[in-house]
Structure formats: C-alpha cells, structure tokens
C-alpha cells in the first residue's frame with residue numbers, strides 16, 4: 001500500500017516533469033516556427049513546413065525531388081525522424097511540435113484564466129466516432145489519390161492538405177492579410193471545440209493516428225499482461241476500434257477512389273497558376289493553400305482566389321473547405337524572368353521546383369495581340385513589347401495590307417511572364433472628336449492594351 | 464554683281480565667319496540699290512564662258528570597268544572640327560564644339576538643319592525621361608534642353624513641355640531655331656554639300672597603326688571639294704563618312720517610312736459616334752495640323768533603288784490615307800499639307816565601336832568609367848543608361864567619332880539609341896570630345912575623358 005502510493009507519487013512526479021518538459025518543448029518549437037516563418041529563407045520555411053508529417057509525405061511522394069540542397073536533405077532527415085517518432089509515440093508531432101496546437105492551447109489556457117465558465121471547456125469528452133470515421137475516410141482517399149498521382153475530379157474543391165496545421169499557420173501570414181470567411185470560420189471552430197478539430201478533423205492528427213496504429217497493435221500482441229489499468233484498457237480498446245475503423249475507412253476510400261478515377265477527366269484550369277504548377281487536378285488536391293508562393297513572390301502578383309476550376313464563385317460555407325489557391329494576377333505586374341521562387345517555396349509539391357534554366361520550358365500563360373489596339377497600327381513609334389520581352393518571343397512583320405508593322409508573338413517561345421503586357425502603352429486615348437490625343441503615362445494603366453494574357457490551351461502548351 | 468564680282472570663296476567665307484545674317488542682306492536682298500543692279504544685270508546675257516577644261520570625268524574602259532581619274536581637289540575649307548550631317552546629333556555636336564572656342568565647320572546635304580526632326584517631319588521628342596527609384600528624371604539636358612527651352616519661347620515652337628511628358632515640336636520652328644543657334648555659335652556652314660568621301664592621312668597613326676581621317680570630300684554643284692580637319696564627327700545618321708574611311712560597321716535593315724502632315728483638323732465636325740479614321744497621327748504645335756508617322760517595311764536605307772521604290776509606294780499610300788480621312792463624315796476639310804522632304808530612314812549603318820551598347824546592359828544600368836551621356840526611356844518607364852565614349856569611337860580608324868543613330872549598339876538597343884533626345888545627348892558628347900581633342904592636339908582615341916566630362920558638365924549636360 002505504502003509502496004503503491006510511493007509508486008503513484010513517483011509516477012505523478014515523473015508525469016509532472018514530463019509535462020513541464022513537454023510544455024517547454026512546445027513553447028520553444030512554436031517560437032522557432034514563427035521565427036523561421038518571418039525571418040528565414042524560403043527554402044528553410046519550406047523545409048520547416050515539411051516537418052509536419054502530412055506535408056512531408058505529400059511533398060515526398062509526388063514530388064520526387066531528386067536533386068536537392070544540403071539544407072533540404074537535412075530537413076528531410078529530421079522529417080523522417082519525426083515520422084518515426086509518430087510511429088512509436090502516439091501523436092508525437094501534436095504533443096511536441098505543432099505550433100497551431102500550442103497556440104490554441106495557450107489561447108484556451110488564457111481563456112480559462114480570465115473566464116472559467118468559457119464554452120470551450122465543454123469540449124467533447126469522447127471522440128465522436130462517426131465523424132472521425134468520415135474525416136478519416138475523406139482524408140485518406142485524398143491522401144492516397146495525391147500520393148499515387150490520380151485525378152479526383154469529384155473532390156476538386158476539398159483538399160486535406162489545406163488543413164494541415166503548419167499550412168494553416170503559414171497561410172495566416174502569407175497572403176496580404178485579408179481575413180476571409182474561411183479563416184474566421186476555422187478560428188471560431190477551434191475556439192468552440194478545440195478537441196473536435198484536433199482529434200476528429202485535423203488531417204495531420206489522423207495521419208499520426210494511422211502511423212501509430214501498427215506499433216500499438218504489435219505492442220499489444222506481445223505485452224498483453226503489461227497493460228494493467230482500466231484506463232489503459234479503455235484506451236487500447238479504443239485503439240483497436242480505431243484500427244478497424246481505419247481499415248474500413250481505407251477500404252471505403254479506395255473504392256471511392258476507384259469510382260473517382262473512373263469518372264475523372266482532365267481539368268483545364270481557368271486561372272493562371274504559379275510557376276511549376278502540376279496539372280490542375282493534382283494541383284487542387286496537393287495545394288495546401290499555405291500561401292508560401294505568394295509570400296516569396298517579389299512582384300506580388302500571386303493572389304489567393306476563392307474559386308475552383310469549374311465554379312467561379314462559391315458560397316461562404318464552401319469557402320471554408322476550399323481555402324484560397326494561388327493564382328497570378330497580371331494586372332498587378334509580371335513574373336520576374338530571373339525568379340523561380342514560388343515553385344521552390346512550395347512545401348507540398350503542388351508546384352514542382354523549377355530552375356531558371358527550366359523556366360522557359362514551363363509556360364504559365366500566353367500573350368496574345370490585338371492589332372487595332374496597338375500603337376504601331378496608328379503609325380506611332382513603339383515596339384516596346386519587342387524590346388521588353390526577355391524571351392525574345394516577339395518579332396515584327398510588315399504588313400502591306402494593313403500598311404503597318406505588326407508584332408508577332410511566337411507561342412513556342414512565350415513563357416507567359418506578362419512583361420510585355422505590363423509595358424504595353426496600348427491604344428491611344430481619343431479626344432472628343434475621336435482624334436487620338438497625346439499619350440498620358442498616368443492613364444496608361446487604365447488603358448486598353450494591345451497585349452493580353454490568356455490561359456494556355458492544351459494545343460499551344462509546350463511539351 | 465552677284466554672279467560676277469563676289470567670288471564664291473568670299474561668299475562662303477562671309478557666311479562662314481558667322482556674320483551670315485548680315486552677309487545675306489549685304490548680298491542684296493534688302494539692299495534696294497544692289498537689287499536694282501542685280502535685275503539690270505540679269506537682263507543682259509552675261510556670265511563667264513568656260514571651255515570645259517575644268518572637267519575630269521570618269522572613263523568607261525574597254526573591259527567594262529569605270530574608273531575615276533586621279534585629280535587633285537580644290538580645298539574649300541580647313542577647320543578644327545568638321546561635323547558632317549546637321550541632324551539633331553550634328554547640330555548639338557557643332558554647337559558644343561564651337562562653344563569651346565575651336566573652329567567648326569558643319570556640312571549638310573540639304574538646305575536646312577535638323578535632319579529627320581525637321582526634314583523627316585519626326586516631331587515627337589521621345590526618350591529624355593526615365594524612371595529612377597519610382598521618380599521621373601530628365602536625363603537628356605545640356606544643349607537639347609536649351610533647344611527645348613528656346614522652342615518654348617518661339618511661337619508655335621513646342622507643346623506638352625511638362626514634367627515626365629514627351630513634348631512635340633514644330634519642324635519649321637525648329638529649323639528656324641537651329642539657324643539662330645548655329646549662327647550665334649559662329650559655325651562655318653556648308654549647305655547643299657553632300658559628303659561623298661573621306662580624306663585620309665598618307666601614313667597610319669604611329670600609336671595604333673590605324674588609318675587616320677584628315678577630312679572629308681563634299682559633292683557640290685562645282686564638283687567634289689575638300690575640307691581638311693583635325694577631327695571629324697560623323698553625324699550623317701547613315702555613317703557615310705566612317706563608311707568611306709573604311710571603319711568597321713554593321714549594315715542594318717530597318718523600317719523605312721514617309722512622314723506627312725495633314726491640316727484643318729481644327730475644322731472637323733463628325734456626327735456623334737463616328738469612328739475616327741485611322742491615320743490621324745499626332746498633334747503638333749500648330750493648331751489644326753497633325754503629323755502622321757509611318758512605320759514602313761524593313762529594308763536597306765542605303766540602297767537608292769529601295770529608297771526610290773519606297774518614295775513612290777509611300778506617296779501613293781499617304782494619298783490614299785488622306786482620302787480615307789476625307790471620306791469620313793465630318794472630316795471633309797482635312798487635307799494633305801506636305802510629305803516629308805526626307806524619307807524616314809531609321810537605322811542603316813552602325814559603327815563597330817570599341818564598346819557596344821546592349822539592351823541587357825542598359826536594362827541592368829551598366830556603369831562605364833568613360834560615360835559621356837545618359838540616354839532615356841521612350842516612355843519614361845525605365846532607368847537611364849550610360850553612353851560610354853568608346854561607343855562613339857570606331858575600332859579601327861583614328862580621328863573620327865560618330866553620334867546619333869549610328870553609334871555602336873546591338874539592333875534592339877539601336878532602337879532605343881535613335882530617338883532624338885538621345886541623339887542630342889550623344890551629339891553633344893561627340894562635339895565636346897572632338898573639340899577637346901582638337902585643342903589638345905591628340906587623336907580622338909587619346910582624348911582626356913575627364914576633361915571631356917568636365918566640359919560637358921560645364922555645358923550643363925547630365926551625366927548621372
């Protein structure tokens with residue numbers, strides 16, 4: 001009796017020290033994460049994002065990043081260690097590293113301090129199994145489809161990776177902060193029931209659960225007698241059920257996937273995607289909506305867009321699921337010729353890393369030309385597009401018929417950087433008689449330009 | 464009196480000595496007495512009878528070759544700095560050199576100054592503004608800026624002289640202003656003189672072993688005449704002098720158009736919602752007049768067959784264009800005022816300079832330690848780019864420098880170089896450099912760049 005109290009006391013103190021250590025580690029890693037996010041290079045941010053088991057696996061599988069820098073390889077090693085830790089220790093990432101979890105817990109702690117009767121106390125005591133099953137199924141099928149490069153057209157609006165905790169945090173600080181419905185909703189859900197989000201919804205948490213199952217199962221097989229307490233039994237009981245649930249979920253997911261694959265067709269994107277974007281189907285699934293690409297873009301042309309390939313506008317509730325995928329807004333500027341930052345910054349592999357050399361072979365759009373808006377057509381001196389195009393895609397031809405020199409864009413050379421559009425002074429403004437008046441540079445931006453960026457259709461996409 | 468008693472040489476001298484305006488009036492136009500004398504003399508069948516022995520024609524030999532006899536040429540002038548071609552670049556060069564106190568001779572094939580800017584009716588002053596760190600900066604200053612300032616004081620001289628805007632000048636106002644500025648600067652002027660050859664020293668330059676230019680030959684109504692000079696500035700645009708002197712260069716083909724002016728645009732009265740006709744060009748200082756540019760096909764502007772063909776073709780087109788305008792309701796009063804006396808040749812020969820300007824370097828803002836001018840952006844939308852002295856200097860010939868549209872640049876860069884504020888700037892630099900070289904009796908290659916830059920700055924040029 002005395003001994004058992006002693007043991008209990010010892011365990012309690014051990015647990016207490018463990019708790020303290022855990023808190024310290026969590027705090028430190030959260031601080032470190034934010035430090036990296038704000039002050040470190042894009043590659044480091046990307047590598048740190050990949051410490052999330054979910055993002056690491058997604059990036060690893062489809063990306064097949066063969067050559068990578070020492071930095072990236074080193075972090076890949078760390079990520080692998082974390083995954084291994086998750087295999088042997090339940091929710092290792094959640095417990096020690098997740099900055100979102102830490103932030104939320106800190107928030108709850110604070111909330112309880114100032115308002116003990118807060119509603120967030122009423123977190124769900126038991127895991128709502130059906131909901132868990134639903135999400136486990138959903139996320140698994142997505143994960144598998146992404147991993148094996150399959151098209152899942154049916155689900156184009158939803159991606160598990162958008163709810164990866166590191167993606168969520170990164171997103172908050174990537175796009176020029178414009179609190180969207182999705183962000184507010186997400187945050188409110190957390191406040192309402194952190195438990196729900198973390199244990200039922202979070203795809204990264206679910207993944208960790210899966211990773212841990214085999215280990216627990218084996219451990220249970222070999223050391224049955226060493227599980228004494230009722231609490232543990234309950235836990236184990238639970239884990240067994242989870243295991244079966246998961247099996248079922250995976251089976252269901254696979255069959256769902258099979259159906260999806262059967263009906264899937266190639267999507268043609270209706271938005272300009274950043275450099276190195278994979279096919280629209282893959283992109284929509286793989287993109288974690290973390291906004292890293294937009295954060296690193298020197299000309300700030302990447303803008304979050306709340307829409308999918310097929311539907312232009314969506315209701316507020318669907319916004320929650322979709323998040324904001326990055327698109328290029330050529331009205332804001334052009335893609336800098338000597339920059340490949342966005343493709344390199346993507347932690348998930350939605351954008352394949354591209355080198356400057358490869359850039360010319362990865363067009364992001366296509367410039368088209370309209371004769372009747374070109375200054376040359378009105379006998380002016382111009383040819384600015386010809387001089388500005390960094391890829392020498394524009395040449396000029398004299399047309400006897402139009403009696404004008406006409407810029408010709410070679411779609412084989414045009415990479416769709418939008419530089420020509422940015423510099424094109426465009427159609428002359430007309431006075432009240434319809435006579436073109438002296439160009440006014442300030443008005444140039446609002447003017448109709450002779451050049452325009454369009455989506456590349458498959459037939460004019462380069463291989 | 465006019466034909467008999469005033470010897471031609473004296474006449475040239477009197478104009479050349481810079482009392483041009485005075486000389487003109489003393490010749491008799493406003494002098495009643497002299498005029499009366501002139502008229503009475505004209506009625507008589509006078510004149511010198513020449514037996515033709517002055518001729519030295521070429522010979523068609525039996526083998527079909529045509530040879531020119533070796534004859535010695537009369538020397539019409541001896542000068543410090545000879546500027547050939549009085550376009551925007553040449554006028555700036557001549558004025559800049561003359562202001563440094565050296566004797567300057569300016570040769571021009573036509574009867575007016577201004578080159579394409581006047582005879583070519585190219586009126587839009589593009590390219591002296593740049594964007595530097597988000598701010599607009601005027602990079603072409605010096606004599607070019609002085610010209611614009613003086614045009615402002617000339618009636619109907621210039622419009623749109625505003626911060627960060629490209630102004631437009633009037634061809635006649637500019638022709639007049641150039642007459643004023645060139646006579647003020649005491650420059651010896653030889654108009655209607657087509658430079659047809661270079662004169663070289665009989666031995667190569669001892670320092671470099673390159674042939675050395677000693678002057679140029681002009682084709683006049685009296686046949687070829689020689690001008691001897693210490694330094695030659697080739698601002699013919701087509702590089703006629705360095706071509707004749709054997710300097711390395713590239714021959715380019717570029718759009719050749721014919722510019723025209725239309726009038727009565729202040730009288731148009733189209734009904735509402737009429738689509739404006741296409742070829743209405745741009746406004747110029749004179750009310751109701753617009754200048755209509757033309758691109759034209761990309762061909763060799765040194766080939767007379769090409770030029771002749773294009774003159775015919777473009778004239779037909781302009782006529783057609785104007786008829787199109789006139790047949791638009793409300794535009795019936797519009798008429799064709801003039802077609803440019805000088806066809807619009809944009810780029811032909813470009814010197815192979817010691818340094819060659821590239822668009823890439825210009826965009827990157829490359830710095831040169833011998834920077835003598837800064838060029839601007841067409842639409843004031845990018846940074847200024849430095850023009851090094853070495854881009855005016857041929858690789859393999861001494862004592863000749865070029866400026867204007869023929870300076871050393873790759874094709875896309877030539878397109879930026881050629882707009883005329885940039886020609887003003889490079890011409891200004893060439894004039895100062897030639898004067899400094901002539902004064903200090905060194906070759907153009909050996910000129911002291913710091914001295915050139917100092918003088919340029921003293922003449923208010925912008926060097927960054």
Ligand SMILES: Cc1cc2nc3c(=O)[nH]c(=O)nc-3n(C[C@H](O)[C@H](O)[C@H](O)COP(=O)(O)OP(=O)(O)OC[C@H]3O[C@@H](n4cnc5c(N)ncnc54)[C@H](O)[C@@H]3O)c2cc1C
Pocket residue numbers: 381547548549550551552553570571572573576577578579580583585586587588589590656657658659698699700701703720721722756757806807808809866867868869881882883884886
């Ligand atoms: C159709 C057209 C439109 C243009 N539009 C614009 C515009 O809108 N804005 C702008 O800024 N620029 C424009 N430019 C460019 C600009 O007008 C010219 O590039 C610029 O005037 C060149 O100046 P320059 O002094 O180098 O040569 P030029 O202006 O060509 O002057 C050369 C002078 O040398 C004389 N010359 C030539 N050969 C001989 C010889 N053998 N002997 C004696 N004299 C000779 C010529 O008669 C002429 O006077 C245009 C050009 C063209 C052709």
Ligand code: SF4
Pocket residue numbers: 274275293296297298299300301302328334335336339340341342343
């Ligand atoms: S490659 Fe283009 S779109 Fe991507 S970050 Fe660079 S500038 Fe922005």
Ligand code: SF4
Pocket residue numbers: 366367388389390391392393394409413414415416417418419420421
């Ligand atoms: S978008 Fe314009 S500038 Fe860019 S490559 Fe295409 S043609 Fe060239």
Ligand code: SF4
Pocket residue numbers: 369373374375376382383384385386407423424425426427450451
């Ligand atoms: S920049 Fe625009 S207006 Fe100018 S030539 Fe090109 S298309 Fe025409």
